[in-house]
Amino acid sequence: MLDIKLLREKPDFVRERLATRNAGDESRVSEVLALDEQRRVALAEVEQLKAKRNAVSKEIGALMGQKKIAEADAKKAETRAIGDRITELDKIVAEAESARDTLLARIPNLPHGSVALGKDAADNPEIRVHGSRPDYAFKPLTHIELAEKLKLIDFARGAKLSGSGFLLYTGWGARLERALINFLLDLHTAEHGYREVAPPYIIGEHCMFGVGQFPKFKDQAYAVQEGLDGSTLGKLYLLPTAEAPVANIHREEILPGAQLPVRYVAYSPCFRAEAGAAGLGTRGMIRVHQFDKVELIKIVTPETGYDELEQLVTNAETVLKRLGLHYRVINLCTGDMGFSSSKTYDIEVWAPGQGSYLEVSSCSNCEDYQARRMNLRYKTEAGENRFPHILNGSGTALARLFVALVETHQQADGSVLIPEALRPYIGTDRISA
């Protein structure tokens, strides 16, 4: 949520920044300000009336105490009209405020000044590249072929259980998935200073609102209800990312400034309806309804927000380096950025069998946009309450990491060599048929 005060004070700046997203949201600024003005006009009047009513009520109390009933009754009659007007104005204020906030909740965050201007993914600048595309003396297989030959994933039976877009990991495949999760959690807790948390996988609507998933992307979530009781529908959702519960851990709190920075790492499965998404229904692991992810979340002071973002990306990159994978880091341009983000780096890992890069991590600084939505603040040394910056990043997403790993480390004989760092976790140096 943007700061209403920023809209009042610098509407042109807000319009200019929103316009860089190419989504047309800048036209909403005037609507929001009109409602805000309506609210304040009515509020000024109603508060004045309330002050008067409070004074008169106190007088009535005093008169009652002195048994001057007739005088008290006269005052009561006089005040009744004020009460009616207050009821009216209260309603106007509440409606204007609700309309204003509904609009405001649908306006995305402002891109940071350092973000490249651009229209879509084609305009995303490449920041750096690690390694290079490996050469193979043979034609590299796709992860689908490898997964079937090595019996890592049973695509047909996964679909039999839950439909297209759901995976059944089997044997070494299941073991590899579990090894990756443990490797990532250990890496980020032991070497990068994150605190491990394990959140609920079913979360309240307010968590989804807090991180900016709702109201705009409601159609992308799986809603759950209790049994067949439709009245419970709309309260709880399957998490689309651990960001949703973990970023909300401290919602509606005022953290002592000394407690920052807070750094959390969490493993969770992620559930996405992917309604209308390209690539859905394509065989394989690239786009599925359920995948595992290890997520990194930071709550930090605004002064350190962007340094922390750089560190966060580095932390995610370490995963790929340790696994011997070639990747590149790109910076999402203004037109390609997510709703809540001010600045986002994506990490794309090379998948030889696909012959393309796969997005395995998205690291964002949402500045105070989410903190404001969830009313999370921290107290400065001066005793002032401020909204912290909230950052999130995948560290990393698994199904695609799995793809890159098996495709990259496949051997001429059809086996997959396990990178050194992962061997203690999986308990083998090679997966063969």
Added chain:
RNA sequence: GGAGGGGUGGCAGAGUGGUCUAAUGCGGCGGUCUUGAAAACCGCUGUGGGUGAAAGCCCACCGGGGGUUCGAAUCCCUCCCCCUCCGCCA
């Protein structure tokens, strides 16, 4: 699923229609005293909003929302959450 109890400031805890401007205690901050500290004493100590250059003034908030009333922490309705016991259950 059934029965019962509860939700008040950082914490504990009073308050059941009118100086509640929420008692009191603890904790915290500042001060007096002291060589220093403790004790004692004094003062301050929540959140958001409106207005204003500022100081200030005003409004709202006792789990959320709504209602009754001139006036609600207090009465009524409704929802949420927590606790205890019973049943079922990994």
